[in-house]
Structures are given as C-alpha cells and as structure tokens.
Amino acid sequence: PSIDEWTGHGLIERKLQRLLHIEHVKIVPGDSDANDAVKNLLAKEAANEFTERIGDGEIVAVTGGTSVAAIPHYMHSFERAAHLHFIAARGGVGNDIGLQANVIAASFAHACGGTYSTFYYPESLSGEAHEVFKKEPTAQKMIDLYEKTDCVIHGIGDAQRMAEMRNTPSEETEKLQQDGAKGEAFGYYFDENGKIVHRIRTVGIQTEQLKKVPLIIAVAGGKAKADAIAAYMASAPEQTLLVTDEGAALEIIRKL
Ligand code: F6P
Numbered sequence: 001p002s003i004d005e006w007t008g009h010g011l012i013e014r015k016l017q018r019l020l021h022i023e024h025v026k027i028v029p030g031d032s033d034a035n036d037a038v039k040n041l042l043a044k045e046a047a048n049e050f051t052e053r054i055g056d057g058e059i060v061a062v063t064g065g066t067s068v069a070a071i072p073h074y075m076h077s078f079e080r081a082a083h084l085h086f087i088a089a090r091g092g093v094g095n096d097i098g099l100q101a102n103v104i105a106a107s108f109a110h111a112c113g114g115t116y117s118t119f120y121y122p123e124s125l126s127g128e129a130h131e132v133f134k135k136e137p138t139a140q141k142m143i144d145l146y147e148k149t150d151c152v153i154h155g156i157g158d159a160q161r162m163a164e165m166r167n168t169p170s171e172e173t174e175k176l177q178q179d180g181a182k183g184e185a186f187g188y189y190f191d192e193n194g195k196i197v198h199r200i201r202t203v204g205i206q207t208e209q210l211k212k213v214p215l216i217i218a219v220a221g222g223k224a225k226a227d228a229i230a231a232y233m234a235s236a237p238e239q240t241l242l243v244t245d246e247g248a249a250l251e252i253i254r255k256l
Helices: 008-020 037-053 101-112 127-133 137-147 159-165 170-178 223-233 246-255
Strands: 024-028 059-062 085-088 151-155 183-185 188-190 196-199 215-219 240-245
Touching: 008 024, 008 223, 008 240, 008 246, 024 037, 024 246, 037 151, 037 215, 037 240, 059 101, 059 137, 085 101, 159 170, 159 183, 159 188, 170 196, 183 223, 215 223, 223 240, 223 246, 240 246
Parallel strands: 024 240, 059 085, 059 151, 151 215, 215 240
Antiparallel strands: 183 188, 188 196
C-alpha cells in the first residue's frame, strides 16, 4: 500500500468510493471555497492522474468551467502526447470565453503538444433548428468523435448556480427547482438520485456514450458543491475518477 493508504486521505478516499459507487477518488487537502490555491491542487492532481492513466488513448473530450480550465497549467509534454487529440465535450457557447470547452481543449493541446479541433454550436436553438444543425458535417464529425472518445475530463456545478450563470429564463430555473435539480455536468441537470431532469439542447457527448469511455476524470471541489457532486455521482459511470478536496469530501460523507 502507498503512504496515502495509511493516512487519513486514503481512508476517506475509499469511504467516498464506496458511498458514491465509483472506482477512484483522489482528495487534495483544503477547501477550494475557502482558499483559491486549492483549485490549483485539484488541477495538478487531475493533470497527474490524466498523464498516468491515458495509456494509448487518443481522443480526449473536455468541458468548460474553472476547474478544468486550470488543468493545462500543470500539464507537460510526455512521450505519447503528440497522439492526443483534444475536443470540446459539447458545442455550447458560454459567456466567459476563457472558460469555454473549445478554448480549454486548445490549451490542453498547447500544454502537452497534442492537437485539437474546435466545435462551435449555438445554444438555445429551437427544436427544429437543432435538428437541421445537427445534420451539418461539422456536427456529424463531432458526433463520430464522441463515439470514439477515450477520455473525458469534466467539471460538476451546482444546478441553480449554473442555471443563473447561463442566464436561464426564470420559468426554466423554477422548473429546475421544482424537479429537484441539484448537480450539473455536460449540460445535463441531475436530481439527488442522479436522474436527468433537464438538458441543454446542443450537440455533445451523450450519457450512453459516456458509459463506454474508459477514462473519465471529474474535477470538482469545495464544500458548497457537495450536493451537486453527490447528485451527479448517483448515476455516474463507475469507472469515474473523482478529483476533489477535503471540503467537498467531508461534507458529502456527513450528508450521505
Ligand atoms: O459550463 C461548463 C461546466 O463544466 C459545467 O458543466 C459545470 O457545471 C461547470 O462548468 C463547472 O464549473 P466550475 O469548475 O467553474 O465550478
């Protein structure tokens, strides 16, 4: 056993793995809500896990958000990195350009020497427009890549906070609340049992495709995200590796 297994973190990690029914949990010290530097620890840990575990995988889909955006700062070039191709896990366009999945995919590629492709897809299209756009060759190319994705690196957010950040219309926000939405990832909103209660209309990796992805790294910390993380993990694929901090981990254990 590693030193970590003998220390408190090893024990808490195993406890959380059992509670969340996932195969791997990594916990960094501190609480990212209280201390910004902890976000960097999360990012560093995620970068290490990715480098160690990617093996001969090639297609890596990443999401937006501050947690994933910090990871490329800790990535370095490694032997197989030239074979890696980074893509956005979904095509939505957010408000903060620096935190968009497309931009983050490019920073991963720059950091480790891989390649990337960008994919822009308008959000909040009508159902009819979405059906038409989805048939565009650029969208089809992404849908094909999602079928072949080897690794997904994603953030998890609090459902209400994400709805606010996305300027979701008030009826929709109320609906989310009524439906008990707690966590959000990939544009899907989950209730406390992991049931999808809402999804943003866009082209992106589907939950069915996610199940087949061999390496899934979720990066989310901070006590305030405890419910969101637990909600998402209630139906997450069991091969998921959660990189979190003590703040979130202890709060999840206290509540579950
Ligand atoms: O908007 C992209 C996204 O990955 C969401 O799916 C997720 O809820 C959020 O960002 C996490 O953001 P942060 O890491 O900044 O809390």
